[in-house]
Amino acid sequence: MAFWSSQTLEQKLPCLISPFNPSNIDQASYALEIGNEIFVTKDHRNFNDPHAKTILLENQDFVIPPGQFAFLLTKECIRIPKDAIAFISIRAQFKHKGLVNISGFHVDPGFHGNLLFSFYNAGPTPIHLSQGLPFFLIWFADLDHEDSKYRKEQGYNSIPVNVLNQISTDEIYSLQTLTKEFRDVESKVSDKLNQIESINKEIIITKRVVWTMVIAIISIVTYFSSSFISMGKFVIEQKEAIYNILEYKEVLDNLVDEKNSGEPFGLTITEDHSKNLDNK
Numbered sequence: 001m002a003f004w005s006s007q008t009l010e011q012k013l014p015c016l017i018s019p020f021n022p023s024n025i026d027q028a029s030y031a032l033e034i035g036n037e038i039f040v041t042k043d044h045r046n047f048n049d050p051h052a053k054t055i056l057l058e059n060q061d062f063v064i065p066p067g068q069f070a071f072l073l074t075k076e077c078i079r080i081p082k083d084a085i086a087f088i089s090i091r092a093q094f095k096h097k098g099l100v101n102i103s104g105f106h107v108d109p110g111f112h113g114n115l116l117f118s119f120y121n122a123g124p125t126p127i128h129l130s131q132g133l134p135f136f137l138i139w140f141a142d143l144d145h146e147d148s149k150y151r152k153e154q155g156y157n158s159i160p161v162n163v164l165n166q167i168s169t170d171e172i173y174s175l176q177t178l179t180k181e182f183r184d185v186e187s188k189v190s191d192k193l194n195q196i197e198s199i200n201k202e203i204i205i206t207k208r209v210v211w212t213m214v215i216a217i218i219s220i221v222t223y224f225s226s227s228f229i230s231m232g233k234f235v236i237e238q239k240e241a242i243y244n245i246l247e248y249k250e251v252l253d254n255l256v257d258e259k260n261s262g263e264p265f266g267l268t269i270t271e272d273h274s275k276n277l278d279n280k
Contacts, residue, residue: 001085003028004140012140016079024134031091031134035075035114037159041068053159056131064099064119064127071159072129074115074136078155082109083146087139090117094135098123107138109147113155116163 004012006025013030014020024031036056043065056062064070080086086107090099103118117136121127129135 001141017076019076029137029139032136032138033075034129034131034133034135035073036131037073038062039071039159039164040064043068059130059132061128061130064121066121066124068121070119072117073159077114080107080109080111082150083143085109085141085143089137090135097127099127108151110150111155114157116156116159
């Protein structure tokens with residue numbers, strides 16, 4: 001097997017690639033361009049994505065978001081001789097951004113039609129492309145004989161519907177997106193836990209304040225209760241003393257009245273006592 005040099009490509013490709021652009025030959029490879037028909041899976045952040053085939057205008061831009069799949073059809077129609085085989089890839093600058101070719105890496109002998117590439121954006125950022133961009137690389141190599149089991153089926157001239165039906169219509173999440181959403185959820189949970197902890201602290205402080213107030217109230221009530229009891233006892237004692245004084249006063253008043261009236265008031269006064277009283 002021998003790969004075709006740039007000189008061989010210049011000689012043979014005008015009959016094998018249509019439309020052919022000689023300036024797309026470089027370093028024993030040919031750069032195929034992005035065609036006008038693409039399909040990109042729906043980005044979960046943009047619910048307005050059509051999730052359907054898109055027909056691009058000339059040089060129209062489009063984006064493959066992180067974590068999304070894309071089907072791209074080449075602008076050129078390719079024919080592979082039965083005694084040759086081709087190998088395909090994408091430019092390194094797009095590989096470095098995280099774009100991964102998942103469609104295969106070779107083209108069968110006898111193939112004829114547009115090439116359909118499928119990609120996955122495994123990178124963290126959107127990849128911007130445009131119609132007509134030299135994007136796919138193809139290399140040709142000779143076989144030692146014409147292949148007797150060459151490909152007889154016609155290639156693609158449009159993105160087949162049966163291929164698109166195998167792609168989920170649900171939003172597809174990239175690892176970066178899932179990681180970001182997990183971090184967002186983790187941050188929200190952390191905030192909630194901090195709020196709960198703050199509320200618990202406030203509850204503990206409130207309980208302490210309430211218990212302090214309860215203890216203070218109990219102390220005050222106990223103090224005044226004992227004071228009221230002592231005061232009540234004192235009042236009763238003083239009342240009894242006043243009653244006794246009043247009784248003594250009443251007796252004295254009666255004695256005075258008895259003396260003034262000369263009539264005994266429940267008392268027997270002897271003659272000696274009367275003399276004593278007169279002397280007084």
